[in-house]
Amino acid sequence: MQQVRVNMTEYQFSEIEKKWQQRWAAQKTYKTTIDKDKPKYYVLDMFPYPSGAGLHVGHPLGYIASDIVARYKKLKGFNVLHPMGYDAFGLPAEQYAIQTGQHPSITTKNNIERYRQQLDKIGLGYDWDREIKTCDPEYYHWTQWIFIQLFNSWYNNETNKAESIQTLIAHFKTKGFHESHHSILTGNIEHSIASFTAEEWESFPQEKQQDILLNFRLAYINEAFVNWCPALGTVLANDEVKDGVSERGGYPVERKLMKQWSLRITVYAERLLNDLDTIEWSDSIKEAQRNWIGKSVGSGVTFKVDNLPLQIDVFTTRPDTIFGVTFITLAPEHELIEQLTTAEYKTLVDEYVHYAKNRSERERQTEVRKITGQFTGAYAIHPFSRKKVPIWIGDYVLVGYGTGAVMGVPAHDNRDFAFAKHFGLEIIQVVHAAEAIANNQKNLEQSYDAKEGTLINSDFLNGLEVKAAIRKAIEAIEQKGIGEGKINYRLRDAVFGRQRYWGEPIPVYYKEGLPCVLPENELPLLLPEVNKYLPTEDGEPPLARAHNWKYKGQYDYEHTTMPGWAGSSWYFLRYMDPQNKNRFAGKDEVAYWQQVDLYLGGSEHATGHLLYVRFWTKFLYDLGLIPVNEPAKKLVNQGMIQGISEKVFSFFKLDYSIGALDEDSSTGCSTLSLYSSQIVEVDDYIEKLGGQEKEIKLTIPEPYDSFIKKDINRTFLSAELVKSTDNFQKINLDIKLIENNKVNFKKYFESENSSNQVNNLFLCEGGIWFKGKFHRLGEGSNEFKTSPEVEKMSKSKWNVVNPDEIINQYGADTLRLYEMFLGPLEQSKPWSTQGIEGTFRFLKKLWRLFYNQNGEWLVTDETPAPAELKVLHKTIKKVQEDIENLSFNTSVSAFMVCVNELSDLKCSNRSVLSDLVILLSPFAPHICEELWEQLGNKESITNANFPVHNPDYLAESSFSYPVSINGKVRVNIEMDLSLESKEVEALVLADATVQKWLEGKQPKKVIHVKGRIVNVVV
RNA sequence: GCUCGGGUGGUGGAACUGGUAGACACGCAGGACUUAAAAUCCUGUGGCCUUAACAGCUGUGCGGGUUCGAUUCCCGCCCCGAGUACCA
Structure with missing residues (x-):
């Protein structure tokens, strides 16, 4: 053979891997273009953040798995898109910049280079021509562009999709806005806008119109309670806060009222929830998203305040328990507190409100269920019984949820119960539990929260089952005009501005105090240079330091930047057409690649990235810009590799x-x-x-x-x-x-x-x-x-294992096989290098099928023996099934079994070995390319066809039946598979061992499962 | 507390819709080759009883059930991991 030959006596992984990595790069083996003759397949790994620490052995787990799928699908005749890039904006590079003064772009660039080297060494077949970086102006141009679309859109609840703000303006022009127009409005915003007529709208000054529209835009600015992290000097979204501290760095977080850019993700709550049923994502992720969205169905109820022209709206999922209400609790931030507190209680209330507001989130978290509260002196009138119930303030009621007020039903809600017990408030039982539990205790030990039982002490609801009672109660409430059936979501709008430097500038400037977005043709708005990466002395974000940074030289730009998740919320689309200068991705490309077929990544993104990317996808879909409303058909979480x-x-x-x-x-x-x-x-x-x-x-x-x-x-x-x-x-x-x-x-x-x-x-x-x-x-x-x-x-x-070290010692193919062999992809497991020898030996053994110990080529052109074909086709079947099920650990086992058996058969048959090499090439591409070439092939193995499984080779005529007596296997008897149960029974009963176990008794029954088992019941 | 995973040899793990538990691999023990080592190859390897083989008993977190037959299905309990946390 003519090619440069290294020492063939042994498997020389380092030469082989170097040779093929260079060749793949030079020949652009993994380059993908649109090919309408082939079905497409899009495999995507979750965007990595290129940290300074580089990759450890845990990171490539998912990359190797997705690489195997990508290579497999290509062999199966698919046109495969398998790109990689970097989520390059983010806090660590900026923190480093603050410490060292080095521009974060330099840190980021260095880290990316390091990542790239490491990825290449593993032999991952990415189309690097499609590489993207979120910090690249060519990329964030379109992140900003999408933001502008969000700003220029509102959510129409009648058509149930996002629309241009122009359709809302048209609506205002013709119909104005009345509170009764709830159906076209979203969230809780109907509370904050006074109604107006079409004529009034026309008469409003510009600013007022813009101000009103801001209440509807999907990207909007408003004053709201946010998670403020003083140590990081920025606000954080809910998913970036864990246990009351920042997810990155673990710094304390407090609630703060601030003016902020937010995205109205809440309008998509219902669709985000429902469409979970249309995608193949792991149950845990779906469950996490469902919980995060937190839909609850219930009713609003209005309580009038005694002797005051005020009313309190509450939200409850248990309107059936209305007659169990013995008090009302308001959140400490509730707006009516000041007005309804009686003079007598003013000091106490002020003190309590002050105390409650100043408790940090952290304290609230740690002092779990420490009950605090304060009576306001005021009473509400029960809408049905007309009884007076006291109005309290309690910090177990959250401002952000529902109306910030609850009706206290201590007998049937554990929180209300604890509160009532603590402050000695009345407890009225209104649901009678099923017989077993019903002791009808006077002094309840705990509340009865289950939605099962019969209503008592409840006037017109008496005798009804809970579910029926809920329906009847809502009817009554609506009839009385004191509320209506309502749905609440736990999901909050996503805070979008960050008081940080290293992120996408928000393409907004302020004219007379009103935010205006930049014209699209002026994008991208470049991130300006600053002299320091810290807030200014008067607390403005770092961008305020940028010298002369004003729109048209006169209007201030927005000084906050976008959060880390902005760039990653649409990157799967950019990969389809990464160099497009005129659109976020071309129409043809978007139509061809559609959506991700298989998305692989860690489960830590369950409620952050994976919710936002679904949100943006639905939004772009609504505007008709893309043909799909979900980013990924199938999602698999690889387990974490622990140290x-x-x-x-x-x-x-x-x-x-x-x-x-x-x-x-x-x-x-x-x-x-x-x-x-x-x-x-x-x-x-x-x-x-x-x-x-x-x-x-x-x-x-x-x-x-x-x-x-x-x-x-x-x-x-x-x-x-x-x-x-x-x-x-x-x-x-x-x-x-x-x-x-x-x-x-x-x-x-x-x-x-x-x-x-x-x-x-x-x-x-x-x-x-x-x-x-x-x-x-x-x-x-x-x-x-x-x-x-x-x-x-x-x-x-100090427990990091670096893939480079493993590769130096054993090679990338061994590393790839070993990572897969370790166990099921989705399971977390600690990394132990013990055992890697096994996969290394396997590759050496494979090599021995081609070359003997003296380096002599063994491959022959004989017709393969039936035994060899049986081994091969058993493996084809198993490996194919396993890859489809992402069960890579068992396919590695199958390869080992195959090579062991072929070695035993002394198989060196060209056609068998060729097929084996193709089968294995997704897992161990370097050695397979090399052997493929040695077999005389000119083209890359990636262009080969996956062998077709032929079941004929596996057909068996007889089977060694395990024969059990009373369920315990006693003997194996070889019998023809064509035998009928009667014949089998006769053969089995004639067997000496069976006779021995029967001890002369007659068998009660003989069970014969064809090709499986025989069981004799005595 | 709630939700979702998961408990199988010394270790990682395998077992299709209930049908020979422990595939494959590591480790360990013994052996072959070698002056020796590495590499490679062979044999054994859940536990117990037995000199050993044959054979037997036992065994998938614990207790019970369904079944000819349960790691697999049902009921109760224990433990571990992940997520979530006053969401009315």
Whole structure:
């Protein structure tokens, strides 16, 4: 053979992989263009944020899986789109810029380069001509453009889609706006606008008209409570806040009333919810989205305030329990508090409101169910019973949900119950539970919240079942004109502005205080240069620092930037046509590629990115710009690959908790005194060291100075010395310094990152390690044991395994196979490199089918034997099914079985091996390309056809039946598959072993499942 | 608390719609080749009883049920992981 040949005696992965990676790049093997003769298939990985830490072995898991699918689909004759790019705006690069002054674009560029190198080394077949970066003006041009479309649109509830704001203006011009026009309005905004007639609309000044329209635009600015994070100096969306702290960095977050850009995602709540049924996404993601949207069906009810011209609207999902209402609770921020509070209670109420408002979100979270509240002195009139019920304020009621007020039904709502108990309010039972639970207790221990039972003490609802009662109650409420059936969503509008530098500028300027969007032909609005990446002295966002940055030299631009999720909310469309200068993506391209067929990524995006991208997709669909209303048909979450950390147990300073070092003047030795402290383990340790002596003399070969003067940084105890971990801090050591759960001190004291570690002291059973030396103090071992723990893989935990290292040692193909072999794609699992030898051996064994140990080519052109074909076709079937089910771990097993069996058969048949190489090429593309070429093929294996499974080769004429007696397998009997049950029965009963088990008894029954099993019942 | 996953050898994991539990791989043990090592190959490997084989008993978190037959289906419970948290 003519091509450059490396040493063929062995599988030389590094040469092979280098050769093919270069060739793929040079020949643009993975370039995709529209091909209308072929069915399309779009596989997408979730957009990575290129962090400075680079990839660890967990990241490629999904990339490898999607790469396998992409390659497989191509072999199956699909035109495959499989692109990659970067979500490049974001906080880490900006934080780094603040610290170092380096422009975030430089950091981002470097990180992207590093990512790219790592991705290439894994042999991922992306069409890199389609690479996109969200921070690229060519890209954010269209992010800004979509924002403008959002600004220029409103949601028409009659047509149930977004429309140009012009249709709303037309509506105002002809019909004006009345509160009764609810049907065309959305959310809660009908409360904030006074009605007007068509004539009035025409007479309004421009500004007023614009002001009104702002209440309808899908991108709007308003004053609202937002999550403010002082440490990051920005607001955050709900999904960016976890447990009351920021998701990135973990800084406290507080509620703050601010003027903000928001996107009206809430108008899509119902569609976002319903369309979940049309897509194949994992149940967990769908469930998370359903919960996040949080639809609840109920009714609004109005309570009049006694002696005041005020009324309180509440929302309830249990209108049936209306007669159980014994109080009303308002959120501390409720607007009516001031007006309805009586003079007598004013001071108390003011104090309480002040207290409640100033509690941080964090406190509210941590002080779970600490009940606080305050009576206002005012009473509401029960709309049916006319009874007076007290009006309270309680911080268990949230401003943001419903109307910010609830009707207290303590008997049937656990929160109301707790509140009533705490403040001694009346409790009236109105639902009688089913017989079993119904004790009809006077002193209820807890509320009965279930929606089952019969109504009591409820006037016209008495005797009805809960469900019927709900219907009847709503009827009555509507009849009385004090409310109506209503649906509420937990989903809030998405705060869109960020007080940060490194993001897309919002294409808005202000003219006479009113926001105006830029003309589309003036996009992109470039991110200006600033002298510092910090807010200005008077608290304006960093963009306010930009010199002379004004629209037409006179109008201020918007100074906030878009959030990280803006760019990722539509990127799947840009990949279809990444270089288009005139449109976010060309019409033909969008029509051809439609939507993502398979979307792979982590489940952490469940309520953020995945909700926003669905929102934007629906919006663009409504405007007729794209043909699909869901971004991805199928979505799979790959499990997280966790790291195994090596923990050591630490006291802070030696003399701080357990001992001190002194110089003994008489001997010139340093003395380590270990004295008893409150920590039991130390006593144990001292005892282990040989007795009750609590002072141990250490001969230190080094000068006294170096030992003592430099503080001992930390003292660690070997894991077996630690009985209870309570008194210790656990510290992560770099896993590279640990072997078999023991610290390798040679590496440890030589390691470069040990600057903060050199002065650490390690207590082992038999003595102390300090500064590279072991000081024996007793009998025991000098080994220092660590304690392994599974946690997230991250730089800060020192447990990162880098794919580059694995690739250097075993090659990318082995890494790819191993990552797949590890277990089901969707399952999380800790990374352990133990076991990678197995997949490496497999590839070497595969190589041995082609070359013997002397490097001689073994492949022959004989007609394949039936046994060989059987092995091959069994594998084709299995692998094909497995890839379709994304069950890659079992397909790797199938390959191993196949190669084992072909080796046993000494198969070196060209046609069998050719098919095998094609089958395996999605998993291990480099070695397969090489072998494919060795087999004499000129074209890349990626252009081959996936072998067709022929079931004839698998046909069996007989089967070794497991025969069980009473369900327990006792013997296997080989029988012809064509035999009927009667014949089988006869054969089985004639068998000696069966006879033995029958012990002469007659079988009651013989069950025969063809090709499966025979069971004899005695 | 609620929702969704998940509990199978020393380890990662496999088992189609109920039909031979532990495929495949790691690890371990023994052996072959080698002066030796690496690499490679072969054999064994859930537990228990038995000198060993044959055979047997037991075994998929725990308890019960349905079934000729249950890792798989049903009921109750325990544990682990993820998400979510006063949403009226």
